[in-house]
Amino acid sequence: MKRLAFYFDSGACSGCKTCQMACKDKHDLGPGQLWRRVYEVTGGGWVKQGSTWQQDVFAYNLSMSCNHCEDPICVKNCPTRALCKRADGIVRIDQGLCIGCQYCAWVCPYGAPQFNPQTGVMGKCDFCADYLDEGKNPSCVDACPMRALDFGDLEALLEKYGPGDLIYPLPDPAITGPSICIRAHPQAGRADAGVANIEEVKIA
Amino acid sequence: MPDRDWSLVLFTTLAQWSAGIVLLLSWSLFSNTGPVFATVIGAGNPVLLALMLIAAATLSAFLHLGNPANAPKALNNLAGSWLSREILAIAVFSLSLFSTLVSGWLSGAGAALQYLLALSALCGLALLWMMARIYLVPTIPAWNNWHTPVSFILTTLNLGLCSLLVFQAAGMARIDDVLVNGLMTALMLTLFATTAAGLLHQLQLQKLNSCMHKPVFDRGPFFTVFLLRMALLLGAFLTIFYVLIHTTLLPESNYSAWLYALGSLVLAEEIAGRFLFYAAYFRTGV
Numbered sequence: 505m506k507r508l509a510f511y512f513d514s515g516a517c518s519g520c521k522t523c524q525m526a527c528k529d530k531h532d533l534g535p536g537q538l539w540r541r542v543y544e545v546t547g548g549g550w551v552k553q554g555s556t557w558q559q560d561v562f563a564y565n566l567s568m569s570c571n572h573c574e575d576p577i578c579v580k581n582c583p584t585r586a587l588c589k590r591a592d593g594i595v596r597i598d599q600g601l602c603i604g605c606q607y608c609a610w611v612c613p614y615g616a617p618q619f620n621p622q623t624g625v626m627g628k629c630d631f632c633a634d635y636l637d638e639g640k641n642p643s644c645v646d647a648c649p650m651r652a653l654d655f656g657d658l659e660a661l662l663e664k665y666g667p668g669d670l671i672y673p674l675p676d677p678a679i680t681g682p683s684i685c686i687r688a689h690p691q692a693g694r695a696d697a698g699v700a701n702i703e704e705v706k707i708a
Numbered sequence: 709m710p711d712r713d714w715s716l717v718l719f720t721t722l723a724q725w726s727a728g729i730v731l732l733l734s735w736s737l738f739s740n741t742g743p744v745f746a747t748v749i750g751a752g753n754p755v756l757l758a759l760m761l762i763a764a765a766t767l768s769a770f771l772h773l774g775n776p777a778n779a780p781k782a783l784n785n786l787a788g789s790w791l792s793r794e795i796l797a798i799a800v801f802s803l804s805l806f807s808t809l810v811s812g813w814l815s816g817a818g819a820a821l822q823y824l825l826a827l828s829a830l831c832g833l834a835l836l837w838m839m840a841r842i843y844l845v846p847t848i849p850a851w852n853n854w855h856t857p858v859s860f861i862l863t864t865l866n867l868g869l870c871s872l873l874v875f876q877a878a879g880m881a882r883i884d885d886v887l888v889n890g891l892m893t894a895l896m897l898t899l900f901a902t903t904a905a906g907l908l909h910q911l912q913l914q915k916l917n918s919c920m921h922k923p924v925f926d927r928g929p930f931f932t933v934f935l936l937r938m939a940l941l942l943g944a945f946l947t948i949f950y951v952l953i954h955t956t957l958l959p960e961s962n963y964s965a966w967l968y969a970l971g972s973l974v975l976a977e978e979i980a981g982r983f984l985f986y987a988a989y990f991r992t993g994v
Contacts, residue, residue, distance in 0.1 A: 514840065535818045541994075543920075543994060547853055554921050557939055566994075570992060577845070577846075577847060578790055580789070581781075581788070581790070581791065581845070582785060582789060583784065583785050583789045583791040583792040583795065584778065584781040584782055584785065585779075585783040585785045586781075590769075595818045600778075601781055601784070602774075602775060602778065603773050603774070603775050603776070603778040603779055603781060604773050604774020604775040604778075605772065605773055605774075605782070605791065606712075606772075606774070607791055607842075608714075610845075610848065610989070610991065611845045611847050611848065611991070612847070612991075612993075613847045613991055613994070614990050614991030614994055615993070615994050619774060620774075621774070623774075623775075624773075624774030624775040625774055673920035673993070673994055674993065674994065675847070675992045675993035676992075677993075679846055679847060697832050699920050699994075702920070705994075
């Protein structure tokens with residue numbers, strides 16, 4: 505079975521958020537709807553070296569959408585079967601079946617399913633399935649000016665970019681088996697990292 | 709806590725209250741000194757009250773849905789979703805309660821009522837289990853632990869025990885003095901367990917962290933409600949002690965008033981506890 509996945513290069517991302525805007529534009533998303541979000545991770549401070557003080561601040565970005573997990577916790581728990589996984593690995597939502605209970609939003613560790621108060625149902629990244637069917641790329645991938653985003657079959661991505669890294673603030677991948685390959689920013693392993701734009705990426 | 713979650717506070721509390729009434733009524737009917745209660749359909753029928761509570765719980769659950777028109781489709785995933793199973797359990801529990809009500813109305817308090825009530829109690833226990841399973845998900849650390857099933861069971865017992873005492877005070881059931889004292893002692897034990905579970909969970913919450921979210925449990929509104937709940941529990945304890953010590957000295961009207969006060973304290977404490985449960989939500993990850 506094919507397993508479509510995203511690739512993200514955290515070292516290459518400039519945090520311009522064009523991917524975020526391209527996604528909103530493509531899916532006509534209102535305020536508070538961010539199917540793709542860019543997390544700004546920062547940390548560091550002043551450290552004493554001998555008799556001087558040096559700064560060791562760092563910053564990197566993480567562009568995140570639905571990871572179309574191998575074992576999607578949203579699909580498993582959806583009471584109406586509105587969420588389902590296609591043969592190509594894309595996790596989609598049938599809004600005609602959704603009751604808007606928001607249980608999928610509760611349980612997803614990537615904040616992928618999002619409630620739309622206007623329609624009363626959930627929405628999420630569908631990998632721009634209509635674009636894929638037309639042979640085009642997902643809008644976020646094509647919009648990225650830094651070429652930090654790519655997509656394809658997970659195995660092919662791993663072969664092309666090497667084994668992915670787990671970076672802050674992502675959860676343990678063993679929980680849902682996310683279909684994503686991330687190249688970490690050199691400072692991504694720092695323990696003092698924190699998300700600087702929590703209010704901006706807060707989902708409605 | 710989002711405003712929409714208030715409907716879930718109501719839903720779970722009312723449903724567990726209903727299950728508690730049925731469970732305690734059924735248990736006490738099988739004891740030698742079981743209560744005598746009205747079986748005709750009217751305001752004094754405890755089975756009707758339990759049915760009204762589960763109906764109110766179901767209605768409040770609808771308020772949580774963004775698209776209630778699709779509600780019947782919530783049964784689509786019985787094979788995989790505990791939420792679907794919970795909806796089915798509510799339907800079965802309500803149906804068995806309705807059968808109990810009709811049986812009591814047609815044939816009075818007999819063996820049929822006793823066994824139907826026992827069946828309803830089993831359905832109530834199944835509902836309780838399914839409700840708890842919904843919240844045992846690995847991505848929500850505040851819920852994915854022992855506290856979720858324990859707090860649901862304790863809510864059921866606290867509200868069930870209180871209801872029986874209030875039924876006695878309101879004349880809805882005639883309960884033997886020995887059984888009343890037994891109910892009071894049992895309530896004291898379950899309230900003690902509730903206090904201990906609440907304190908332990910609070911300590912556990914304060915140690916939790918996640919990748920991105922940094923929830924605050926040891927100060928602010930969450931901690932204020934926690935303290936309020938502990939004060940209500942203390943008030944309930946003192947009320948029980950007072951009633952137990954002065955049982956023979958209290959005039960009947962005062963005795964009833966103290967039981968109503970006890971019931972109100974326990975209900976307020978349970979609502980505060982359920983508020984804290986939903987307010988503790990944060991998920992691991994982003």
